[in-house]
Amino acid sequence: MKKQDVSRRIKNFEEVALGLDETEAVLEAKRCLECQRPWCVRGCPVGVDIPRFIRAIRDGRFEDGIRIIWEKNSLPAVCGRVCPHEVQCEGVCSLARGCSKFMTAKGRARVEAFLEQFNLTQKRRRPVSIGALERFLADYAAEHGITPYTAGSDMKGKGKVALVGSGPASLAAAGELARRGYHATIFEALHAPGGVLRYGIPNFRLPEEIIDREIRQLKDMGVEFRQDVLIGRTLTIDELLSDFDAVFIGSGAGAPVLMGIEGENLNGVYSANEFLTRVNLMEAYRFPETDTPINIGKRVVTIGGGNVAMDSARVALRLGAEESIILYRRRREEMPARREEIENAEEEGVEFKFLTTPTKYIGDDEGCVRAVECIRMEPGEVDDSGRQRPVPVAGSEFTIEADTVIVAIGQRPNPLIPTTTQGLETGKIRNIIADESGRTSIKGVFAGGDATTGAATVILAMGAGVRAARAIAEYIEGCKD
Amino acid sequence: MIIRLKEGGERIPLTISGSDPKKGLITIIFQEIGKTTIELGRMEEGESILNLVGPLGMPAELKNFGTVVCVGGGVGIAPILYRVKALKSVGNRVISIIGARNKDLLILHNEMKELSDELHIATDDGTLGRKGFVTDVLDEVLAENRVDLIIAIGPVVMMRAVTGVGSAHGVRTVVSLNPIMVDGTGMCGSCRVTVGKKVRFACVDGPEFDGEFVDFDELLQRNRRYLKEEAASLMVMRAGRCTCFEETGCE
Ligand SMILES: Cc1cc2nc3c(=O)[nH]c(=O)nc-3n(C[C@H](O)[C@H](O)[C@H](O)COP(=O)(O)OP(=O)(O)OC[C@H]3O[C@@H](n4cnc5c(N)ncnc54)[C@H](O)[C@@H]3O)c2cc1C
Ligand SMILES: Cc1cc2nc3c(=O)[nH]c(=O)nc-3n(C[C@H](O)[C@H](O)[C@H](O)COP(=O)(O)OP(=O)(O)OC[C@H]3O[C@@H](n4cnc5c(N)ncnc54)[C@H](O)[C@@H]3O)c2cc1C
Ligand code: SF4
Ligand code: FES
Numbered sequence: 001m002k003k004q005d006v007s008r009r010i011k012n013f014e015e016v017a018l019g020l021d022e023t024e025a026v027l028e029a030k031r032c033l034e035c036q037r038p039w040c041v042r043g044c045p046v047g048v049d050i051p052r053f054i055r056a057i058r059d060g061r062f063e064d065g066i067r068i069i070w071e072k073n074s075l076p077a078v079c080g081r082v083c084p085h086e087v088q089c090e091g092v093c094s095l096a097r098g099c100s101k102f103m104t105a106k107g108r109a110r111v112e113a114f115l116e117q118f119n120l121t122q123k124r125r126r127p128v129s130i131g132a133l134e135r136f137l138a139d140y141a142a143e144h145g146i147t148p149y150t151a152g153s154d155m156k157g158k159g160k161v162a163l164v165g166s167g168p169a170s171l172a173a174a175g176e177l178a179r180r181g182y183h184a185t186i187f188e189a190l191h192a193p194g195g196v197l198r199y200g201i202p203n204f205r206l207p208e209e210i211i212d213r214e215i216r217q218l219k220d221m222g223v224e225f226r227q228d229v230l231i232g233r234t235l236t237i238d239e240l241l242s243d244f245d246a247v248f249i250g251s252g253a254g255a256p257v258l259m260g261i262e263g264e265n266l267n268g269v270y271s272a273n274e275f276l277t278r279v280n281l282m283e284a285y286r287f288p289e290t291d292t293p294i295n296i297g298k299r300v301v302t303i304g305g306g307n308v309a310m311d312s313a314r315v316a317l318r319l320g321a322e323e324s325i326i327l328y329r330r331r332r333e334e335m336p337a338r339r340e341e342i343e344n345a346e347e348e349g350v351e352f353k354f355l356t357t358p359t360k361y362i363g364d365d366e367g368c369v370r371a372v373e374c375i376r377m378e379p380g381e382v383d384d385s386g387r388q389r390p391v392p393v394a395g396s397e398f399t400i401e402a403d404t405v406i407v408a409i410g411q412r413p414n415p416l417i418p419t420t421t422q423g424l425e426t427g428k429i430r431n432i433i434a435d436e437s438g439r440t441s442i443k444g445v446f447a448g449g450d451a452t453t454g455a456a457t458v459i460l461a462m463g464a465g466v467r468a469a470r471a472i473a474e475y476i477e478g479c480k481d
Numbered sequence: 482m483i484i485r486l487k488e489g490g491e492r493i494p495l496t497i498s499g500s501d502p503k504k505g506l507i508t509i510i511f512q513e514i515g516k517t518t519i520e521l522g523r524m525e526e527g528e529s530i531l532n533l534v535g536p537l538g539m540p541a542e543l544k545n546f547g548t549v550v551c552v553g554g555g556v557g558i559a560p561i562l563y564r565v566k567a568l569k570s571v572g573n574r575v576i577s578i579i580g581a582r583n584k585d586l587l588i589l590h591n592e593m594k595e596l597s598d599e600l601h602i603a604t605d606d607g608t609l610g611r612k613g614f615v616t617d618v619l620d621e622v623l624a625e626n627r628v629d630l631i632i633a634i635g636p637v638v639m640m641r642a643v644t645g646v647g648s649a650h651g652v653r654t655v656v657s658l659n660p661i662m663v664d665g666t667g668m669c670g671s672c673r674v675t676v677g678k679k680v681r682f683a684c685v686d687g688p689e690f691d692g693e694f695v696d697f698d699e700l701l702q703r704n705r706r707y708l709k710e711e712a713a714s715l716m717v718m719r720a721g722r723c724t725c726f727e728e729t730g731c732e
Contacts, residue, residue, distance in 0.1 A: 189666045191485055191492075191532040199668075228534040230666055254668040258680065265680065265699055267706045271670035277663055283489065288717040291491035291516055292663075293710030367702035414667050416685060 001132050003344075010317045010348050013203040013285060017081070020129075022062075025136045029057040032128045035094050040130060043092035045463040048072045050089055050130055057133055063146050066137040070148050074175035074218070075168060075462060077142065077210045078197060080135025083459050084338045093127030147217055148175075158182050159476040162244040164231045164417070167195020168458045169250030169449025171218060172465035173472075178221040180473050185244070186223060189230040192281060195252050196450075197458070199281040200273070202311050204318070205341070232420040237445060245479065246444045246472045249432060250465060251417055253450035257410040259303075263361030264407070268297065268369040272308045272408035279315050297403025299323045301372050303358055304408035305335035310342060312406040313350045324350045325400070329357040329377050329390045355379075355390065359397065361405060371399045411455045421445075429454050438468030446472055482507075482535025483665040486520055490531065493517050494662045494684070497536060498559040510559035510588065516714045537665045538688050542655075545572045547629035550622060550652075551597070552615050552643050553579045554635025558589050560657065561634050565596045574598050576622055580615035580639075584608035616642045623650040630655065633692065637701050644692030654692035658683045660703060675699055 002018040003009075009016055020028065032054045040050040049068055056065035069076045090096065141147070158181040163170040166188040174184040192198050194211045219225065229235060231251070240247045256271035258264055275294070278284040282292035300316040302309050305328035313324045326345075328335060331354050335342060346352075355377040362371040376396035379388035418426045425433040425441035431452050438446035448464030450456055485492045499508035513522045524530075541564065549568050553561030558579050565575050577597035581587040582605045590609075594600045601618045602610025611618065616639075622628070623646065631654040633643040640656040647654035660672040660683050667685035674683050677694035681687065 189534065190664060191534075228532050230534055230537060233537055234534065254666070256668070256670045258670065258673075260680070265673060265675060265703065267703060274663060274669035274671045277669050282491070282663065286489075287710065288714050290489040291714055293707045293714065295707065295710065367699075367705075414685075416667060 001129065006347050006349075009204065010314075013318060015207050016204050016344055019139060020132050020136045022140075025057055025133060026060065028129050028133060029054045031095065032058070033094055039092040039094055040089040040128070043089040045088065045459045046072045046466060048089075048134075053137065054128065054130070054133060057137065062137060062140045063144075066141040066146060069134060069137060072466075073459075073462065074148065074172055075214050075458075076134050077138035077214055078168070078206060079459055079462075080131050080133075080138055081206050081210070082197075082201060083131060084457060085129075085131035086339050088459070089130045090127040093130065096127035142213055147220060158473075159245040160185070160243070161246050161248060161472055161476075162187060162240040163248045163250060164237075164240075165189075165195060165249070165251040165449075165451070166193035166215075166225065166227075167250055167252045167449060167461060168197065169252070169451070169461035169465040169468075170195075170248060171215070172462035173248050173250065173448065173469040174223045174465075175218055175221065176466045176469035177472065178218070178223050180469070182473065182476070184223045186225050187229040187231055187235070187240075188225065188227045190281065191227050193225050193227060195250075196254075199277045200308070200311070202276065202280055202315050204314070205311070230416075232416040237417065237421040237424070237442075241444055245476045246446065248438070248465070248468055248472060249417060249440070249445065249447040249451055250449045250461070251414060251451045252461075253411045253413045253431075253453075253455045255412045255414045256407070257412055258407055259358070259409065261358065261360055263363055263369065266361050266363040266369040267367050268295070268403055269361055269405045269407065272302075272304070272312045272406050273411065275312055275406050276308070276315065279319070285315075285319060294319065295404070296321055299400075299402050300325070300404040300406065301358075301400060301402040302326045302406040302408055304328065304410070305330065305337060306408065306410075307337045307341060308411075309406075309408035310337045310345045310350075312408050314345050314348055316404065316406070317348055317350065321404070325402075326350060326352050327356045327358060327372075327374065328352065328354050330387065331355060331379065334387055353400075357390070357392070358405075362399070369402060369405055371401050372405060373397060373399045411450075413451050413454065417451075434468075436467065437471035438464060439471060444475065446475075482533060482537055483662065484521075484530050484534075485532040486517060486524075487531050490520075491517050492532075492663055492665070494537075494659075494665060496560040496563075496657075498563045510556060512556040515711050516718050519715075519718070534665065538684055539686065541567075541689055543567055543571060548574045548576065548626060550619065550626075550628050550631045551575055551577045552619060552631060552633040552635070552639075553577070553593075554615060554633075554639040555581055555586065556588070557633075557635030557639075557657070558587075558593065561632070562589050562592055562596065564632060564634075565593065569596060576626065576628075577601070578603065578615045578618045578622065580604060580610075580618075580635075582606065614642070615639065616646050619643060619646050620650075623647070623652060628652050633657070637697055637704065640692060641695075641697040644695070644697075648693055655689050656692040656695060657688045658690060658695065658700060659688065660700060661706060674703075 038051045053065045053068040160183045163186045166186045177184045256273045278294045283290045284292045284294035296319040300321040302313040316324045358372045360373040364370050376393045377390035380391035383389040412429050413431045415430045432447040434440050434447040434452045438448045446468040448468045449461035495509045513519045575597050576599040578601045580603040603615050631647045633640045634657040644654040662672045663669045665684040672683040675696035676690045
């Protein structure tokens with residue numbers, strides 16, 4: 001896929017990946033083998049019928065294509081941009097795995113050897129760019145005014161459901177509920193809907209207009225949005241239960257995790273959430289045109305190795321940092337961030353220091369951070385996550401100068417709702433306990449997404465939302481008998 | 482609660498200082514110190530605020546403590562007034578001490594007088610009440626009375642000083658912290674304060690904490706984080722728009 005030129009893009013917040021045009025999309029679609037047992041579908045957490053929509057693109061039936069996606073996924077423009085395709089559909093695409101359909105193991109080994117010899121492995125192994133095709137269809141639909149469908153006035157009588165939070169979990173659940181004829185009302189604490197899509201993921205990866213567009217489609221389907229309502233304070237879950245037939249909690253994992261090391265409260269040490277919220281939600285990059293400030297130094301150090309760390313480091317560059325450095329305590333191959341985003345970050349000039357962790361922040365007289373004291377790590381024993389736990393190397397301390405630090409080592413579910421709702425069971429990280437269908441320990445209360453799993457992905461949150469919506473529909477039906 | 486005036490506006494926290502649920506009214510009292518509060522002050526009757534979310538934070542502990550001293554400084558007097566009313570309603574004896582730089586900056590003293598069992602006033606320049614700080618008065622009040630609790634709301638330096646006087650007399654002081662906030666829901670961590678060596682988020686864990694354990698120096702420092710930007714914001718507002726962009730291509 002074409003990308004915005006590096007030298008230009010680090011100066012703006014416009015989208016980096018530029019998307020495919022019609023000819024490119026059709027050409028890419030033609031690479032699909034249309035497998036009889038399509039692995040890609042199994043790799044998709046919500047089971048989109050991938051070969052069927054690719055077929056539609058190949059035939060130039062773009063509207064059919066998008067409708068096929070909408071059957072299972074109501075946010076394709078978002079997913080086409082931020083899903084970790086390389087470990088989902090694309091990761092298991094037959095083209096990437098070595099086309100197994102017509103081959104015995106022996107035959108495959110022969111082909112493999114041949115390809116290796118002529119250095120063709122990479123070429124053949126490139127999976128169909130399913131994500132790019134998904135994005136193409138979503139954007140095509142928007143350009144041509146194709147929308148899912150609008151709710152008829154007779155559709156709302158089946159029951160009322162309140163959804164807490166407006167991230168992908170609730171959005172997907174609301175879409176599914178509206179489609180089934182329920183009236184869905186989403187309550188969001190912030191002034192703008194979208195959850196992490198809005199306040200976390202930067203515009204250059206997921207433009208605001210895309211979120212607006214998909215939310216508008218939900219509104220057209222009859223979903224109601226109520227911003228500025230903090231559930232647990234403004235209204236409690238119990239109060240919602242008395243007004244609605246069921247409640248879905250999709251409150252996400254918004255609380256930042258800090259390391260608790262010396263100097264973490266110095267000025268200039270941000271949690272990634274504060275940093276990204278100021279920039280994305282509050283548009284601090286346009287300050288003083290907008291009113292929310294952010295200050296950024298010459299040398300910015302970001303701690304962490306996930307998408308959040310990549311986003312923070314890349315935002316820092318766009319805000320004018322001269323150097324943007326990522327410290328990660330494990331090795332490069334163990335970074336949980338999406339490959340594409342790691343590459344983008346590298347291209348843009350983000351520097352990586354692996355097997356390094358901060359031990360302390362050093363400030364000046366004014367209380368502003370000036371340096372990070374670090375220690376080198378080495379891979380130790382294998383831990384629960386199946387990776388080698390990094391252990392500090394004694395005596396390897398060193399310091400890096402820095403005038404801004406961004407701590408991006410994870411988020412946890414916000415404890416507000418569990419602490420204000422009697423009888424709601426929670427787990428180790430204060431995540432809400434819910435079963436496969438999202439049922440919690442309280443009757444009529446469902447939950448899904450990061451609120452139940454801890455920080456995960458957009459598509460997993462959406463999958464949980466859709467499953468919960470089905471269970472909610474069943475539950476409400478059951479109540480009526 | 483947190484408000485945002487308009488598109489592109491900042492989210493700022495303000496305290497509810499009164500309410501009338503029947504009419505659907507809440508009262509806020511604020512001081513014009515920076516861009517957002519000045520713009521809020523300029524709004525005319527009939528205009529509206531774009532966003533308002535609340536109430537946020539932990540509800541204040543309310544019971545019959547016995548004798549409570551309420552100390553309010555500057556705009557902190559507004560929330561203190563609300564508190565005095567609540568404390569009285571559950572049977573406390575309330576001694577209030579309020580202070581400001583001068584007489585003109587002292588708000589609500591008639592209302593305070595009406596509600597409190599005893600009211601003391603202090604102004605820095607002596608234009609009303611006694612000359613000096615609220616802490617001087619507090620010291621005397623604590624020497625003469627058996628006090629069960631002190632509640633202080635006002636500038637950070639004042640709250641720090643009040644806590645000091647309280648400890649000296651062995652009385653617990655509850656303070657209402659005012660760190661810089663963004664979301665007010667426990668998501669960003671902008672409002673983190675150190676209380677008893679633990680990091681707490683004032684917007685969800687507070688805003689009230691036991692003064693004795695609060696790291697006031699850190700709070701003062703953290704509240705200075707955006708001084709430069711706040712001044713710039715104000716300048717741009719006064720000038721109408723930012724012109725330096727065109728001239729210097731400023732960052
Ligand atoms: C910077 C960043 C980058 C990421 N990049 C990717 C990526 O590239 N690909 C990917 O798949 N995933 C990515 N993720 C993860 C992904 O965004 C999340 O897994 C996903 O958004 C979770 O969705 P959710 O609906 O469960 O919660 P969220 O998106 O967190 O939404 C929860 C919403 O609920 C609101 N809320 C919380 N509590 C309350 C309450 N009490 N009352 C009312 N409202 C409330 C919050 O304000 C928020 O808007 C990223 C995350 C971050 C932070
Ligand atoms: C829990 C709480 C309750 C408050 N209640 C009241 C009240 O009832 N009446 C009142 O007049 N003021 C109150 N404040 C203070 C009020 O929020 C600030 O005066 C206001 O944010 C200033 O914004 P500004 O744009 O006008 O000024 P700016 O020029 O932006 O800032 C001036 C000073 O205000 C503080 N400040 C700036 N932005 C914020 C922010 N987003 N959050 C918190 N502090 C900030 C900083 O210390 C800064 O130095 C309260 C603050 C908190 C945290
Ligand atoms: S696995 Fe790959 S080649 Fe096979 S149908 Fe799916 S996208 Fe096409
Ligand atoms: S204001 Fe963001 S966590 Fe408190």
